[in-house]
Amino acid sequence: MPTPASAAAVPAAAASAVAAHAAAAFDATLDHLARFLRVPAISCDPAHHADVRRLAALVRDDLAALGLARARVLELDDALPCVAAEWMQAGPDAPTVLIYGHLDLQPVKGETWTSPPHEATVRGERLYARGSADDMGGWVSHMAAIQAWLAVEGRLPCNLKLLIEGEEEVGSPNLERFMDAFPDAFDSDVMVLTDCENPSPEIPGLTVSLRGLMELRLTCRALSADGHSGLWGNMVPDVSMALCMLIARLSDADGRLKLGRQQVDPAWRQDAWTVPLTADVIAEGAHLLPGVRPVPDRGTPPAEWLWRQPAVTVVATTLPDLAHKKNALRKEASAVLSVRIAPGQTREELREAIAAALLAEPPGGVQVELTDESFSGEGWLYTPKGPAFEAADRAYRASWGRPMVQIGVGGSIPFVALFGRRFGDLPLILNGVMDPNTTAHGPDESLHLGVFRKAIAANVHLYAELGALGRAGVRG
Numbered sequence: 001m002p003t004p005a006s007a008a009a010v011p012a013a014a015a016s017a018v019a020a021h022a023a024a025a026f027d028a029t030l031d032h033l034a035r036f037l038r039v040p041a042i043s044c045d046p047a048h049h050a051d052v053r054r055l056a057a058l059v060r061d062d063l064a065a066l067g068l069a070r071a072r073v074l075e076l077d078d079a080l081p082c083v084a085a086e087w088m089q090a091g092p093d094a095p096t097v098l099i100y101g102h103l104d105l106q107p108v109k110g111e112t113w114t115s116p117p118h119e120a121t122v123r124g125e126r127l128y129a130r131g132s133a134d135d136m137g138g139w140v141s142h143m144a145a146i147q148a149w150l151a152v153e154g155r156l157p158c159n160l161k162l163l164i165e166g167e168e169e170v171g172s173p174n175l176e177r178f179m180d181a182f183p184d185a186f187d188s189d190v191m192v193l194t195d196c197e198n199p200s201p202e203i204p205g206l207t208v209s210l211r212g213l214m215e216l217r218l219t220c221r222a223l224s225a226d227g228h229s230g231l232w233g234n235m236v237p238d239v240s241m242a243l244c245m246l247i248a249r250l251s252d253a254d255g256r257l258k259l260g261r262q263q264v265d266p267a268w269r270q271d272a273w274t275v276p277l278t279a280d281v282i283a284e285g286a287h288l289l290p291g292v293r294p295v296p297d298r299g300t301p302p303a304e305w306l307w308r309q310p311a312v313t314v315v316a317t318t319l320p321d322l323a324h325k326k327n328a329l330r331k332e333a334s335a336v337l338s339v340r341i342a343p344g345q346t347r348e349e350l351r352e353a354i355a356a357a358l359l360a361e362p363p364g365g366v367q368v369e370l371t372d373e374s375f376s377g378e379g380w381l382y383t384p385k386g387p388a389f390e391a392a393d394r395a396y397r398a399s400w401g402r403p404m405v406q407i408g409v410g411g412s413i414p415f416v417a418l419f420g421r422r423f424g425d426l427p428l429i430l431n432g433v434m435d436p437n438t439t440a441h442g443p444d445e446s447l448h449l450g451v452f453r454k455a456i457a458a459n460v461h462l463y464a465e466l467g468a469l470g471r472a473g474v475r476g
């Protein structure tokens with residue numbers, strides 16, 4: 001492969017020719033993806049850790065075969081590996097773009113799939129398999145773009161590093177240790193984190209916010225032993241009822257958390273109405289039963305409810321279960337509340353508001369205790385501005401016919417919060433190949449083939465646009 005003498009910007013016409021090459025190679029790319037999808041690299045199940053390692057070796061070998069340098073498996077004690085590789089021949093004046101993705105998968109246990117979950121199956125415009133969109137299609141979209149650049153031009157328009165993690169689906173518990181142990185694998189000028197959503201197959205998404213997550217345990221106690229409900233009912237508190245009454249204090253009449261609501265920027269709110277989260281999209285994406293409608297928006301855009309406001313869900317209780325029915329007042333009852341923290345809100349302020357509501361004047365005089373069960377991280381709110389995002393807009397116009405729309409994520413993605421904390425001074429471009437019908441983490445996970453095509457083309461153009469800015473220009 002020729003080594004370019006200088007880091008001269010690649011003309012836009014070259015990017016179009018490369019994108020055309022990638023489009024012509026699309027079927028081969030699907031075959032490539034299918035090979036990875038066959039590996040059940042499920043990180044939460046130790047029985048599949050050998051598969052994660054097998055996939056890491058397979059991806060390393062493919063990246064080396066693609067023409068990338070230093071393709072390697074990064075190992076740390078007590079961690080599943082990351083794969084890294086790079087192409088640094090664009091010279092010192094070209095920016096270095098870090099691409100992040102993850103190898104590992106969510107389990108499929110207990111799910112009913114239309115076709116085998118670890119076999120790529122195309123039906124209509126979608127490819128079905130666990131990991132198709134979350135996240136193998138994400139990093140394969142980069143492999144396809146790299147392959148096309150090297151095939152057509154013999155070079156990339158920027159320096160590039162790939163970092164593919166093995167533990168994203170278990171919360172990236174060791175990613176920061178990898179950052180500390182292998183700083184060179186992360187050292188870059190701009191980061192493209194490809195494990196996020198698009199609001200529709202026609203609208204590319206740029207993720208700029210996350211909600212944080214904490215779990216609180218609420219316990220009600222009244223008796224030292226269970227008591228006869230016929231003998232004592234009405235004069236002795238029922239802790240199960242008290243627990244339900246306390247939880248109900250947190251919600252409004254629609255069942256939404258009524259505490260800790262955030263003021264959002266009016267201009268942002270106006271834009272949020274244009275996000276196509278219609279009742280039908282929500283009904284299909286969330287598997288609502290026939291006749292069940294989304295919770296009324298009450299004049300607030302659904303996107304705001306999902307991304308910018310706090311929420312609470314009861315995720316576990318010790319309420320008497322159907323199998324252990326008895327005519328008794330129970331001595332204690334607990335619930336675990338999963339609390340989504342709004343971007344820009346602190347864990348402390350939301351916890352304080354919830355504690356104030358739950359601990360005041362307990363029903364029936366029961367003892368009430370609120371303890372911290374877990375904390376996965378604060379929310380994250382990012383302002384994308386500067387030349388790298390203008391470059392991304394141009395790349396998406398060329399590939400999708402429109403710039404990226406700023407979106408949020410209602411969930412808490414630890415790797416994003418971590419990158420935000422460690423590298424928040426760099427341009428962070430959070431894109432991906434998921435769409436509202438992907439059902440990531442669920443049965444029949446799928447990748448929209450049109451989205452995949454456009455994602456590959458977007459990568460082709462993005463490398464060129466970022467490269468054209470030069471290293472000094474990319475950070476603005």
Ligand SMILES: [Zn+2]
Pocket residue numbers: 102134135168195
């Ligand atoms: Zn993912």
